[in-house]
Amino acid sequence: MSPKKIDKAARERQILDAAAAVFARRGFRAATMDEVAAAAGVAKGTLYLSYASKEDLFFALFAAFADEAMAAPPALPAGTAPDQVIGLLVEIGTRLDRDSLLVPLTLEFWSAAGVEATRARFADRYAAMLDAFRGALVGMLRAGQARGEVKDALPLEPIVSSLLATIDGLIVQAWVDRDLSIAETLRAALPPLLDGIRPAGSAAPLPR
The missing domain is CATH 1.10.10.60 (Homeodomain-like)
Structure with missing residues (x-):
């Protein structure tokens, strides 16, 4: 046999x-x-x-988590570059809401990246994932500038970093407030937050 x-x-x-x-x-x-x-x-x-x-x-x-996050981005919604960024971040929030393991695992990954014993190994991999994602969002907004959908001469890298920090902060809040929906919070907050990068007269309607 x-x-x-x-x-x-x-x-x-x-x-x-x-x-x-x-x-x-x-x-x-x-x-x-x-x-x-x-x-x-x-x-x-x-x-x-x-x-x-x-x-x-x-x-x-952690490596599988990072590879999966970057290998299969959700399909971008129709609309301007700011709308696409909003849609992408809301979809990430939806994934975090849907999978109950993602929030506690993310906190554990952050912890491993922050302590001396495991910092070098985890922080380097985390930085590579973060750089790739941040670069993709900046690229989307730069393409929007070329189409007249985003104001010129904006500090796009700091803007994107601040958007990612918003998600990080919501992950912490979702850990202590189990009723918080990351996706719904982003869906309500991002349109008015991103109105400042749109050309005058092209503000997005507030979500109902």
Whole structure:
């Protein structure tokens, strides 16, 4: 009888899904490899075949999170560049609202990027993701300037950084206020906030 073939990609996904649930619930520092193995339904030794340590597993989860966030951006809505930026950020808020693991995992990733023991490894990867996303949004607004949809001579990089900081702040608020909808907050707040970058006479209507 031939040995059973193992779908390595499926097993890795199974392990990462289990790790996401454990790290979101227990936090990186409190979680154990035994807990992840039990949640994944595999032997602890199986984890160590792919991940030399708990930090390696947590970083693999973070890398998968970052790759997924950047690899499959939502389709841009119709409209001007400011409308497209609003639509993109609201869609990100919708994803955060929909998946209960994303907010606690994001906070854990931030923590790993902020403490000395794991700062270099996690902060560099986080910075690369942030730079790519910030660059994409700046590019959208620059294209809008070329079409006359965005005022000229604006500090686009600081504007985009401030928009991303708004999402970061809402993630923290959503962690302590479980009734807060990140998507609905962005949908209400972003149109008036971005009216200042539109040419005179082209303000967006407020959401109903």
